[in-house]
Amino acid sequence: MATDYDAPRNKDDDQSNESLEALQAQRSGGAKTALIDVEDSDTAEGIDLPGADLSGEELVVQVVPAREDEFTCSSCFLVRHRSQVAREKNGELYCRDCEG
Numbered sequence: 001m002a003t004d005y006d007a008p009r010n011k012d013d014d015q016s017n018e019s020l021e022a023l024q025a026q027r028s029g030g031a032k033t034a035l036i037d038v039e040d041s042d043t044a045e046g047i048d049l050p051g052a053d054l055s056g057e058e059l060v061v062q063v064v065p066a067r068e069d070e071f072t073c074s075s076c077f078l079v080r081h082r083s084q085v086a087r088e089k090n091g092e093l094y095c096r097d098c099e100g
Contacts, residue, residue, distance in 0.1 A: 066079060069081060069082045070082065071084075071085060071093045072093070073093065073094055073095040073097075073098055074092035074093060074094055075094050075095070075098035076095065076097065076098050078095065080095045084096050084097075086098070086099035086100070087099055
């Protein structure tokens with residue numbers, strides 16, 4: 001059945017006359033308990049706080065030296081291709097993004 005949403009609404013007298021007790025009985029009968037899904041990563045043990053002691057941790061990082069066609073920007077310290085050099089000042093190279 002199609003509904004005309006632009007038409008004025010008519011109040012149904014039988015719905016507006018329900019007693020407070022009937023409404024509370026409906027609410028308590030259909031009450032549902034919310035369940036919380038907690039994963040292992042959501043616990044406090046999975047969060048590293050600033051200033052935490054990480055002296056026992058060991059990082060494994062492979063350092064790749066810069067290639068001949070790369071440089072490190074003296075402003076943002078990102079490794080860029082030589083085609084991104086915007087200027088050189090006092091032997092330091094600056095990229096186009098920092099000079100733009």
